Amino acid sequence: MLIGMTLDNSKNNCKPAEVADEMSEALVEVANERCKRSYAKVFSYFAPRLRSYALKQMGNEALAMEMVQDTMANVWQKAHLFDASKGSPSTWIFTIARNIRFDMLRKLQNRKEDICSDDLWPVLCEQTPDANETSLDEQITLEQVGQLFENLPDKQRAVIEAIYLDGKSQQEVADQLSIPLGTVKSRTRLALQRLKDMLEDHD
Amino acid sequence: MIKFHPTDKQLTQFAEGNIAATQALVISAHCDMCPQCQEFVQAKSYEFAKDIENIHAHEQTDPAFEKMLAEITAMPMLNVRPDITPRIELDGKFFDVPKPLQRYVKHTGNWSKLLGKVWQAPVEIGGEYVANFIYMEKGGQVPEHTHRGNELTLVVNGEFSDGLNEYDSGDFLMMDSEHVHAPMSDAKDGCLVFSIVDQPLHFTSGLARLLNPFSHLFFK
Numbered sequence: 001m002l003i004g005m006t007l008d009n010s011k012n013n014c015k016p017a018e019v020a021d022e023m024s025e026a027l028v029e030v031a032n033e034r035c036k037r038s039y040a041k042v043f044s045y046f047a048p049r050l051r052s053y054a055l056k057q058m059g060n061e062a063l064a065m066e067m068v069q070d071t072m073a074n075v076w077q078k079a080h081l082f083d084a085s086k087g088s089p090s091t092w093i094f095t096i097a098r099n100i101r102f103d104m105l106r107k108l109q110n111r112k113e114d115i116c117s118d119d120l121w122p123v124l125c126e127q128t129p130d131a132n133e134t135s136l137d138e139q140i141t142l143e144q145v146g147q148l149f150e151n152l153p154d155k156q157r158a159v160i161e162a163i164y165l166d167g168k169s170q171q172e173v174a175d176q177l178s179i180p181l182g183t184v185k186s187r188t189r190l191a192l193q194r195l196k197d198m199l200e201d202h203d
Numbered sequence: 204m205i206k207f208h209p210t211d212k213q214l215t216q217f218a219e220g221n222i223a224a225t226q227a228l229v230i231s232a233h234c235d236m237c238p239q240c241q242e243f244v245q246a247k248s249y250e251f252a253k254d255i256e257n258i259h260a261h262e263q264t265d266p267a268f269e270k271m272l273a274e275i276t277a278m279p280m281l282n283v284r285p286d287i288t289p290r291i292e293l294d295g296k297f298f299d300v301p302k303p304l305q306r307y308v309k310h311t312g313n314w315s316k317l318l319g320k321v322w323q324a325p326v327e328i329g330g331e332y333v334a335n336f337i338y339m340e341k342g343g344q345v346p347e348h349t350h351r352g353n354e355l356t357l358v359v360n361g362e363f364s365d366g367l368n369e370y371d372s373g374d375f376l377m378m379d380s381e382h383v384h385a386p387m388s389d390a391k392d393g394c395l396v397f398s399i400v401d402q403p404l405h406f407t408s409g410l411a412r413l414l415n416p417f418s419h420l421f422f423k
Contacts, residue, residue: 019256034280036276039272039275039276040272040276043268043272043275044268046255047268047271047272048260048261048265048268049255049256049258049260050255051260052258052259052260053254053255053258065267065271068271069271069274069275072271072275073275073278076275076276076278076280077278077279077280077281078280078281079280080280087245087248087249088249088252090252090253090255090256091245091248091249091252093252093255094248094251094252094255095248095252097255098219098220098248098251099220101220102220106224111224111330112329112330112331113224113225113328113329113330113332114310114327114328114329114330115224115225115227115228115328115329117220119228119231119303119306120224120227120228120231120303121220121231122302122303169290169297172297185287
């Protein structure tokens with residue numbers, strides 16, 4: 001079905017901002033609908049550019065094409081990790097290419113350290129919804145949170161208070177309340193989900 | 204407050220990916236704690252990405268690309284599941300560590316008492332480097348030493364001073380043979396640092412010099 005899909009030349013003259021918007025939309029469609037047509041659009045714009053970039057970096061056509069393939073495969077497989085609010089599609093794709101190149105070079109140099117690019121530049125990791133997550137909190141006032149907080153079921157509120165106000169670990173909370181660790185985890189998750197839902201309703 | 208940052212040059216090399224992995228690891232962990240450096244790296248990445256956008260490239264149809272496109276879109280999509288945030292534990296106290304170091308929590312060995320009130324837990328990162336979490340209790344001190352190679356340190360939690368400066372959570376330190384220092388913590392909750400060295404430390408004063416023949420056993 002991909003036969004005859006020509007690489008699109010028309011994007012060349014567009015303004016960067018328009019290209020960025022178009023690519024963002026396409027990536028979202030890839031993530032949500034596995035849309036091959038949208039992916040082909042992203043591919044036809046970035047693959048040739050990445051090849052030129054990779055050739056400059058690696059100085060070797062075979063390695064350059066390997067870098068393009070690995071980078072673009074990551075774009076396809078992990079499109080759901082692209083977040084337009086955190087940067088443009090080209091910045092995201094650059095960071096993936098940089099990571100691929102970093103790991104390729106380390107492999108070529110036979111480096112022994114157990115350090116890989118995903119740890120160093122976590123562009124392809126899911127953001128963990130943990131205690132450090134503040135982005136949501138920052139958008140509303142403390143007072144609002146306090147009110148929503150009151151609406152939580154008592155058991156969930158107790159767990160949230162112990163973790164987020166007293167700074168206890170989940171294990172410590174489990175010990176303190178004499179409940180299994182799994183229960184603490186599920187209460188935390190439910191409470192956070194509930195708070196999140198309430199915040200969204202709030203908007 | 205963070206006072207000690209990687210240099211602009213180091214941050215630029217980090218953004219570009221042209222940097223030694225051990226340095227990148229400590230810089231990455233620093234950036235996780237330091238919004239200012241994070242922003243710098245993000246801005247640099249944006250610039251490098253612009254270079255790719257503006258690069259001269261032939262966009263005509265190419266059979267190699269057609270084949271690649273078909274291969275890629277035949278691949279399954281992945282669903283990455285988030286892990287539970289691992290934390291470092293010492294004597295019932297838990298410490299959050301920056302994201303880039305979290306994967307290494309499970310590669311961290313048991314704590315052993317080095318001397319006095321200083322504790323160390325080795326982190327397996329492979330290669331020729333030795334990484335440790337080091338915890339100084341209040342009043343704990345590492346004897347004065349210099350470095351045969353390079354020592355990269357990130358203050359993970361707490362404060363310490365070393366006769367040269369005072370450091371706080373998030374501070375990034377790079378020491379070599381030019382630096383002689385004696386880290387000690389006076390903070391109520393002590394201080395947890397992450398450090399990578401490529402050569403054993405060299406102790407420079409008092410009885411601690413007796414440690415030198417063995418320093419590869421401890422402080423490497």
